[in-house]
Amino acid sequence: MPSERTERLRRWDGAPAPLITPSLLDCDFARVGEEIRALEAAGVEALHLDVMDGHFVPNLSYGPPVVADWRAVTDLPFDAHLMISDPARYLDAFVDAGADSILIHLEAVPEPADLLERIRGRGCRAGLVINPPTPWAAVEPHLDRVDSVLVMSVMPGFGGQQFQEAVLEKVRAIRRARPALRVAIDGGINASTAGRAVEAGATQLVVGSATYRPDGNYAASLGEVAEAARRGLEGGGAAAAGAGASPPE
Numbered sequence: 001m002p003s004e005r006t007e008r009l010r011r012w013d014g015a016p017a018p019l020i021t022p023s024l025l026d027c028d029f030a031r032v033g034e035e036i037r038a039l040e041a042a043g044v045e046a047l048h049l050d051v052m053d054g055h056f057v058p059n060l061s062y063g064p065p066v067v068a069d070w071r072a073v074t075d076l077p078f079d080a081h082l083m084i085s086d087p088a089r090y091l092d093a094f095v096d097a098g099a100d101s102i103l104i105h106l107e108a109v110p111e112p113a114d115l116l117e118r119i120r121g122r123g124c125r126a127g128l129v130i131n132p133p134t135p136w137a138a139v140e141p142h143l144d145r146v147d148s149v150l151v152m153s154v155m156p157g158f159g160g161q162q163f164q165e166a167v168l169e170k171v172r173a174i175r176r177a178r179p180a181l182r183v184a185i186d187g188g189i190n191a192s193t194a195g196r197a198v199e200a201g202a203t204q205l206v207v208g209s210a211t212y213r214p215d216g217n218y219a220a221s222l223g224e225v226a227e228a229a230r231r232g233l234e235g236g237g238a239a240a241a242g243a244g245a246s247p248p249e
């Protein structure tokens with residue numbers, strides 16, 4: 001009998017690209033359980049959790065006890081983006097709370113090898129995140145240690161910011177270097193930007209504010225993003241993966 005995490009990871013690993021993961025940061029926090037059920041009804045495959053400590057980023061969100069409460073209301077895989085200065089200190093608490101994929105910032109942990117190994121050792125998927133000013137070359141030495149790379153297309157801390165087009169070069173570089181690696185992008189993703197992100201090679205789109213329409217029709221809002229992503233795939237997303245392509249200089 002597979003454990004619940006094993007089952008969630010099977011869904012996480014098997015989700016077809018581009019995988020659209022709504023962030024809960026912009027949902028109605030007075031009724032998160034209902035929001036999660038509405039997202040499930042809209043057909044989402046996983047949820048992106050934005051954890052902020054008011055130190056690594058200038059905003060506060062939520063911690064392990066809140067994640068544990070959400071774990072009790074859904075079987076969807078949790079992709080936990082730790083925007084915190086000391087992820088090593090809180091790793092076990094987030095795993096125990098029910099996170100399945102744990103993303104740490106290279107800017108917070110410049111030597112991430114041991115922590116990435118710890119994440120995998122706890123039976124989770126491990127990912128590295130880079131902010132807009134951090135070059136692709138900084139993450140390149142760690143690509144064999146991660147299950148995903150998340151490229152921030154805004155400075156982390158808040159939803160609703162403007163998409164930074166320039167980060168797409170990093171998405172292309174990572175995709176060329178490791179065609180099989182999940183490459184996520186986060187910040188300003190909506191029906192206008194999703195196509196360009198996927199065309200560059202993004203295989204996971206984190207969607208925050210563009211998810212939450214006042215009418216609660218998340219199938220419609222996420223459907224528009226999915227349609228734009230599909231067009232991006234036709235426009236070269238698969239080619240950007242470039243099987244056998246050489247890594248960039």
Ligand SMILES: O=C(CO)[C@@H](O)[C@H](O)COP(=O)(O)O
Pocket residue numbers: 023025026048050081154155156157158159160161186187188189206207208209210
């Ligand atoms: O990590 C973050 C913000 O730091 C994000 O996941 C935001 O929640 C994305 O929101 P939008 O830019 O899509 O509104």
